[in-house]
Amino acid sequence: MAENPNLDTPTDLKANQLKGVRDALNQVLADSFALYMKTKNFHWHVSGPHFRDYHLLLDDQAQQILGITDAIAERVRKTGGTTLRSIGHVQSLQRIQDNNADFVSPQDMLQELRADNQRLIEGLRVVKEQAEAAGDNATSGIVDEWTDQAEERLWFLFEASRNT
Incomplete structure (x- = not known):
């Protein structure tokens, strides 16, 4: 159940089984916002001979990451939980991890984003495990698409970093 009765959402799934699902989803949501911001940061600050390619790649990836955030938060709410409320909550x-460096080489950007997408994939796998344990078929099914998207981002970053 939600912390506030005004935010209760009906579900036939047991609240104690869903706690792990909601916690894992909120973790992935926070990581998604952090990864979105870092990807946009690198998009805005990339430089060098592959500027156009990397600039466009990172913009596409940022849009994809931002695109799943609402679905993640809505899954938390559909399962009777509450989700993130602020940048501080995300943090x-x-x-x-954030990257606040004044300059990051394009190669380091791609490598860092590869590692971050891998970390997100690991979090998505935890969501999948928790959802299956709770009998939450909807979350278990939708997380497959999010995992596939993250794996594709990781693949593109890997391939792009091989040629620099």
Whole structure:
């Protein structure tokens, strides 16, 4: 159940089984926001001979990451939980580290984003495990698409970093 009765959402799934699902989803949501911001940061600050290719790649990836955030948060709410409320809340949960460096080489950007997408994939696999254990078929099914998208981003970053 939600912390506030006004936010209760009906579900036939047991609240104690869903706690792990909601916690894992909120963790992935925080990581998604952190990864979105870092990807946009690198998109804005990439430079060098592959500028156009990397600039477009990172913009596409950022849009894709942002595109799943609402679905993740809505899954938390559909399962009777509450989700992130602020940047501070994101910061308290995120496992993906910010990068505030004045300059990051394009090669280092791609490598860092590869590692971050891998970390997100690991979090998505935890969501899948928790959802299956709770009998939450909807979350278990939708997380497959999010995992596939993250794996594709990782693949593109890997291939792009091989040629620099």
